[in-house]
Amino acid sequence: MCIKRAITILCSTGLLASTVYAQGKKPALNGQAKMNAFISQLMAKMSVDEKIGQLNLVTGGEATTGAVVSTNVEAKIKKGQIGGIFSLTTPAKIRRTQEIAVNSSRLHIPLIFGQDVVHGYKTAFPIPLALAASWDLPLIKHTARVAATEASADGINWTFSPMVDIARDPRWGRVAEGSGEDPYLGSEIAKVMVQGYQGDDLSKNNTIMACVKHFALYGAAEAGRDYNTTDMSLNRMYNEYLPPYKAALTAGAGSIMASFNDINGIPATANKWLLTDLLRKEWCFKGFVVSDYTGVTEMIEHGLGDLQQVSGRALNAGLDMDMVSDGFLTTLKKSLAEGKVSIASINTACRLILEAKYKLGLFDDPYRYCSEDRAKTEIFTPDHLTLARQAAAQTFVLLKNQNHTLPLKKAGTIAVVGPLGNTRTNMPGTWAVNADLANTPSLVEGLKAVAGDKATITYSLGSNLMADETQQTNGTMFGREIKRDTQTEQEVIADAVRDANKADVIVAALGEGSEMSGESSSRTNIEIPAVQQRLLAALLKTGKPVVLVLFTGRPLAIKWESDNVPAILNVWFGGTQAAYAIADVLFGEVNPSGKLPITFPQNVGQVPIYYSHKNTGRPLPDGGWFTKFRSNYLDVSNDPLYPFGYGLSYTNFSYGAIKLSGTKLKRGQGLNASVTVTNTGKVAGKEIVQLYLRDLEASITRPVKELKGFKKISLEPGESKEVIFTLTENELMFYNANLKYIAEPGDFNVFIGPNSRDVQTCKFNFSK
Incomplete structure (x- = not known):
């Protein structure tokens, strides 16, 4: 301890x-x-019943994420049987509910109010995966700060965010909610998200308590299928999957959410090694642990017993709060009488919940978050919308720009074609449960607003989102419907081609609908839906310049599109102001600077594919595709379609040679690695300079590259800047076979470049 x-x-x-x-x-x-x-x-x-009541979290019924909805909420509050409520918004509703707890329960203990404030509140920012593509930590922190301001103005004081799961399987829909595949980038983002939400004083009424999720390893669910099992070595856990959780907790996160998956045969919700040995004893976490939605009840399906058994196991393992299952509320007192749980465990959990409420200032003023004035003046403000527009533009990744197709001129006729070209509701992306969809412009509206009277913008549907109506319904839930055209596919395409032939350039708005990624949105085929592919092929046959504006919440397998479409701008789902931001980038008012936080495969058969893989004893020779008795495929190269860290610009950057301040690094000292970057193009731009390391003489196998630093710089045409990274022993440390965190003596390669693939290399030696 x-x-x-x-x-x-x-x-x-x-x-x-x-x-x-x-x-x-x-x-x-x-x-x-x-x-x-x-x-x-x-x-x-407090009585035992009241202590157990503090451990019960229920839903208010708004924007829920499961089939179960809490019942008899008001009566339970009066009896002291509820500690918190989530999915209830507006100061008036929350105040009325809080008044029941404060005025009608015996001990007047206030409730905590939670919500999934994942990437903004009413002002939606880009989805988390997109924000990660900005590689801009101050910007990401600013979006979290604004999200906290808006949510707290509406009465909320606890958010189920950030999601910090490392994800390397794009079939998993919840890739959209995290920061991608890399533990270093993920850890840096986790820290600033927590700082943005919680500020410097949780008792201030414009802060909200962060809840880090999903603890742990949820991003490694087998087959990329949501809620599925996870199985991995401790070494991989500690080195690759656990760092972002730890970083978020080190930053001061007040709570953490147990994941749905099992770990070594025991669901996280009742995993004592995870929730007590690791979290409490090893990491010294002082906040509270909440289950995910009905996570306690779901352990029955895992085969761990009835509700009383699984509830007791969860409490004994270190779970403090039960979300929606009512398992703690209805069984813990019986288990206590039977000696299956202890009063000490109940007391510990209760204390942690009360501490959170104390830190939020709820005992001083239960209504500090219930201000009608703040709700009227601090939500969806012009400043917040400006930030949303600026943030979105920093997340877009230019994947291809053959013959300088982009930026477009504000002239002539621009034909927007595709099912995602004129939908407002799909712009914010998944998990934007409180976004103001009515005031979110579509891509067509954004282009018209930015182009003004200088260009004519037309629109054609071109195709349905998906050929199968049922699949489209499943991919456009929660009010994100896209009206289907009842004509035949050929007729819909013909209408679009007719309009496109009259235009000077075509903007194809294709990809996923917002709910085709996110929770319970796993896909085995991660290509653009076939009906959209056929539309794109028809548009290319017109001979007009085609720009693919790709909407997606995950990496897609777009090999054909990459080979055939002259320009591809990946816009993810950019939030409330995405339409204006896309127009800003398409017309060149903003130079794209986003870089991929996750690898794009050539096809789904390469999955999982990620840059920081380990070498085999029979690696493929450099530049090769297939060599017998080497680790490769018969039908496709080992290379990704687009590597981690990749992204183009409307300008060009050249990198000078890496310079090291020395060739030897000793403990307690530093070594500088520097490179001069020059903007050799004609417009100003931003570049994300990335540094990677490889341990060449480790006691265990180590990745071929690991991100250990990055800097985002701005350069005017012709301008050069020297970018300096300082390496210390800290950058060399890892968990060895005995899970000791150490740096071992030996040689290291250092790589610097614009992405994980296109790097320069030099070597240094570390000694103690």
Whole structure:
């Protein structure tokens, strides 16, 4: 047990205070001591039923993510049987609900109010995967700060975000909610998201408590199928999948959510090794742990017993709050009487929930988040919309730009074609549960607004989103419907081609609908739907310049499109102001600078594919495709379609040779790796300079490259900048076979370049 954790336990039990008094010293009543004393006094008044009630989280019924909806909520609040509510919004509703808890329950304990504020609130920012493509940490932090401001203005004080799961299988729909495949980039983003949400003082009424999810390994679900099992070695966990969780907790996240998947045969919701040994003892986490939606009940289907059994196992493992299952509420008292759970475990969980409420300032003022004035003045403001537009433009990734097809001129006729060209509701993307869809412009509207009277913008549907009506319905849920054309496919395409032939350039708005990625949106075929592919082929046959504006919440297998379409701009799902931001980039008012935070495969058969793989003993020779008795495929090269870190610009950047300040690095010292980057093009642009390392002499197998640093710079035409990275022992550390975090002596390769593939290399030696 770590020292900090031991002190916390002593404080919470009163043992530390009694020891100090015994020595004749009166302790200073600091913030921690005040909180401990207050909660201890409150808990002394609480019955077992009221303590268990604090562990019960229910849904208010708005924007729920499961089939189960909580019942008899008001009656349970009055009995002290609810600790928190989520999916309930507006200050008036939350205030009325809080009044029931404060005025009608015996001990007047306030509720905590949660919501899935994942990438913005009413002002939706780009989906998390898109934000990661900006590689802009201050920008990402700013979006989280605005999201907290808006959500708290509507009465919410707890968000189920950030999602920090490392994901390397694009079949998994929830790739859209995270930061991609890399633990270093994911960790850096996790930290700033927590800081943005929580600010510097959780008791301020414009902050919200972060809930890191999904703990743990959810992004490695087998077959890319949601809620599925996960199985991996401890070494891979510690080195590749756990770092972003730890980074978020180190940044001060107040809570963490257990994942649905099992780990080593035990679901995370009742995994004592995960929730107690790792989280509490090893990482010294002091916040509380909540299950995911009905995560406790779902362990029955896992085969771990009935509701009483799984609820007891979850509490004993270290789960503090039960979301929606009502398992804790209805079974823990019986389990306590039967000796299957202890009062100490109930007390610990209850204390952690009360501590969170205390830190949020709810005991001082239960209504501090219920301000009608703030709701009227701090949500969907012009400043927030400006930030949303600017942020979206920084996330777009220019994948191809043959013959300088982009940027477009504001002239002539531009034909927008495709099912995603004139939909407002699909622009924000998945998990934008509170987004103001009515005030979100479509791509056509955005282009018209930015082009003004300088160009004519036309629109044709061109194809349905998916050929199968049922599949399209499943991919456009939660109010994201796209009206289907009832003509034959050939007739719909013919109408679009007729309009396209009258235009000077074609903008094909194709890809996924917003709900084709996200939760419960796994796909085995990650290509653009075939009906859209046939439309795109017909548009190319017109001979007109074609720009593919690709909407997606995951990497797609777009090999054919990459080979045949002259320009491809990947716009993900850019949020409330995405339409204007896309127009800004298409017309060259903003130079695209996004870089991929996740690898794009050539086809689904390459999955999982990621840059930081380990070498085999029989690697493919450089530049080769197939060599017998080497690790490769018969039908396709090992190369991705687009590598991690990849992204083009409307200008060009050249990299000078890497310069090292020395060839030897010793413990306690630093070594500088620098490179001069020059804008050799004709327009200003931003470049994301990336540094990778490889350990060449490790005690265990190590990845061929690992991201260890990046810097985003702005360069005017002809301008050069020297970019300097300082390497220390910290960048060399990893978990060895015994899970010790160490840096081992030996040689290392350092790589610097614009992406994980196109790099320069040099070598240094580390010694102790």
